[in-house]
Amino acid sequence: MEELLLETINIIDAPKHVNETVKIGVWLTDKRSSGKIAFLQLRDGTAFFQGVVLKNIVGEDVFDEAKHLRQESSFWITGEIHEDTRSKFGYEIQVQSIELIGTSEEYPITPKDHGIDFLLDHRHLWLRSSRPHAILTIRNEVIRATYEFFNKEGFTKIDAPILTGNAPEGTTDLFHTEYFDHDAYLSQSGQLYEEAGALAFNKVFSFGPTFRAEKSKTRRHLIEFWMIEPEMAFMHQEESLEVQENYVAFLVQNVIDHCASSLEILNRDVELLKKYTKTPYPRISYDEAIEMLNKGGIPAKWGDDFGSPEETYLADQFEQPVFILNYPKAIKPFYMKPHPTRDDVVICADLLAPEGYGEIIGGSERAVDYDYLLQQIKSAGLNPADYEWYLDLRKYGSVPHSGFGLGLERFLTWVTGEDHVRETIPFPRLLNRIYP
Amino acid sequence: MEELLLETINIIDAPKHVNETVKIGVWLTDKRSSGKIAFLQLRDGTAFFQGVVLKNIVGEDVFDEAKHLRQESSFWITGEIHEDTRSKFGYEIQVQSIELIGTSEEYPITPKDHGIDFLLDHRHLWLRSSRPHAILTIRNEVIRATYEFFNKEGFTKIDAPILTGNAPEGTTDLFHTEYFDHDAYLSQSGQLYEEAGALAFNKVFSFGPTFRAEKSKTRRHLIEFWMIEPEMAFMHQEESLEVQENYVAFLVQNVIDHCASSLEILNRDVELLKKYTKTPYPRISYDEAIEMLNKGGIPAKWGDDFGSPEETYLADQFEQPVFILNYPKAIKPFYMKPHPTRDDVVICADLLAPEGYGEIIGGSERAVDYDYLLQQIKSAGLNPADYEWYLDLRKYGSVPHSGFGLGLERFLTWVTGEDHVRETIPFPRLLNRIYP
Numbered sequence A, B: 001m002e003e004l005l006l007e008t009i010n011i012i013d014a015p016k017h018v019n020e021t022v023k024i025g026v027w028l029t030d031k032r033s034s035g036k037i038a039f040l041q042l043r044d045g046t047a048f049f050q051g052v053v054l055k056n057i058v059g060e061d062v063f064d065e066a067k068h069l070r071q072e073s074s075f076w077i078t079g080e081i082h083e084d085t086r087s088k089f090g091y092e093i094q095v096q097s098i099e100l101i102g103t104s105e106e107y108p109i110t111p112k113d114h115g116i117d118f119l120l121d122h123r124h125l126w127l128r129s130s131r132p133h134a135i136l137t138i139r140n141e142v143i144r145a146t147y148e149f150f151n152k153e154g155f156t157k158i159d160a161p162i163l164t165g166n167a168p169e170g171t172t173d174l175f176h177t178e179y180f181d182h183d184a185y186l187s188q189s190g191q192l193y194e195e196a197g198a199l200a201f202n203k204v205f206s207f208g209p210t211f212r213a214e215k216s217k218t219r220r221h222l223i224e225f226w227m228i229e230p231e232m233a234f235m236h237q238e239e240s241l242e243v244q245e246n247y248v249a250f251l252v253q254n255v256i257d258h259c260a261s262s263l264e265i266l267n268r269d270v271e272l273l274k275k276y277t278k279t280p281y282p283r284i285s286y287d288e289a290i291e292m293l294n295k296g297g298i299p300a301k302w303g304d305d306f307g308s309p310e311e312t313y314l315a316d317q318f319e320q321p322v323f324i325l326n327y328p329k330a331i332k333p334f335y336m337k338p339h340p341t342r343d344d345v346v347i348c349a350d351l352l353a354p355e356g357y358g359e360i361i362g363g364s365e366r367a368v369d370y371d372y373l374l375q376q377i378k379s380a381g382l383n384p385a386d387y388e389w390y391l392d393l394r395k396y397g398s399v400p401h402s403g404f405g406l407g408l409e410r411f412l413t414w415v416t417g418e419d420h421v422r423e424t425i426p427f428p429r430l431l432n433r434i435y436p
């Protein structure tokens, strides 16, 4: 009779089955045993917990089988869920029987330390370890919360194409492919398409992969990464900044609310994260930023773009993320709206994350005037014919509009407190790494 | 005083502001006028409605301005929201003032008929028209509901890479690029990566763009399209079929619940759609399908793959989508689980949509045995070295697992009742079409 009632559950649902006998499909992550008791560290992809095997309960054969289980072998386990106040998870299973599914000989990732190249070579297996599992669980929550945010705010998702015949910010660092009889390039940004979308749907966003064939090997660069790019019609920059800070605060709040155990595995300070949920975020101008850097003894001239040392110093002056407004026109893309009273700056903002994580958002109000934009395209050395459709947006009912882009992996690196962006994407593409 | 209280709203929110004076940023889609009254057809990206301009209320100047507004010019409009029971939308605005934002001379898409090539050349503007707007509003809802479904079912989104060094189903129809010193290809499917994900996270899904450099010009093919690919550990095919039918029914139900006005614009029969929300869906075997085709006078031999005529005939025998189970091994990919008692078929299913829309889902249980899979890879003429990481999944704790792929645009073509898949994606990539 009991066999018939046996429920198959996931570890994550153990709290709902205390003192019940259940069946779970699991892998072994680690084990230790003495003469009469074995502790099996188990995972099923939803969570990690412990199985306790008592020789005098299961008998000699099952105890022996448990003792000889290998790391990452898979099996069905039957047993009773108990509270376990000593563990982080709070529950364990007292094992009654074990049914082996898949063997595992010499699993390459052992509890000892491995170099990063070895781990990345085994990324398909490394995903099973608790730290990658925690980071990608947070990634999933940020993706979920992104859709929740933009849906509740009335945005329509307009997927920008990946294969394009032109490139928004010039012609370097592009992946090229042959598209039947044409040349094609992998998109570096969906923004121009989102502008067409905003003029048709009012508020839109894209969320997809983007590509930079950049020969840089820093801890902030991926070859393939995911971007969220919202674009809003009838909206000026100041209102766009409010959308941006509300969005970032919403993401951080949802990670705090829904990823407590992942944050704990990563030792991420939740009190620090809570500060980032307070809005508004401070705003300073690029001019003020230059002044602030110089006062701090950092040599920056008006007109310079900011690198990591400058961004870190500026962010360190604030407890929240900080917007730097209105950069010099010469270091920003052609499509940004010119300042109404100054020739040398554009209406834009970068959002810098605290703790040295640098820029997580870049955004601007967009130029609306046809003649200005055409001139900008020519000055940037781009071919106006490639931008004919984009110029049409200023020819037929041009309206004020603003937008921004958030790099998912840079955002996650900050929220998870990781050192390197490569650990925040399931299968990172890096310089000379395209496997697995 | 009143000016200070004036609220800027979107058309979609008009029902909440009846008899209030509001301000809305709009474009003109059409107009007609007599001596004393002008009707402006307006859109703001959120919805379409009518503005009524009465000469004796606004005066000669504003009336004259209204009469001379051009198609797709943009302007701020101020006026009072009234109920309008004669229109589909149910509300209109009685105009008080107009403030021009952007002019529009000779907008290319006029109310007359245009050829499809002309419309696709102007896709960046065509998006503004009511039919594309309705179709892509439904697309947005299907995307939203997809995330809702997989989140509530405990799936983790694991983004598969786009740039890969190998290809799951052979080496034809691939876009090639140079990845620094390596060759790389654009992904045709994230499935193999999702299998690694399922063994680390239990239930996972990907949702991203995929690419086929296929020289076919049918109404069911896009070069770049979006796929949803769930993969579930410890799950056999029968349980996967339940996930599939629940998912499809959930999507259709959400479209019915949230996209009534879009379905009306498209003249889509909602009573028909309601039938597709009833589960379970019928299941027949491939063997039975062959028999059914032959009885219907359609010459199909055991071993043939099904094309559009066969799929249409089979689907026509049912009122709901129908699963065709266990196709011949010879016409299916290498990774499918062999049938336990028959050498000639694999454990798989295609889901065929009614009304001649054909296959919308392909799925299978996956082969779990290392030696079988290695043999299959060799038989398929693939290089085992490229699949070393994938074979690892059978080496270290292999478990039963199943998954499927739903093509977003094919699904949408069916739900919206469109003729051609090209209208269900914002910027379609077709043979010889990569602009805009």
Ligand SMILES: [Mg+2]
Binding pocket: A306, A350, A359
């Ligand atoms: Mg920057």
Ligand SMILES: [Mg+2]
Binding pocket: B306, B350, B359
């Ligand atoms: Mg097929």
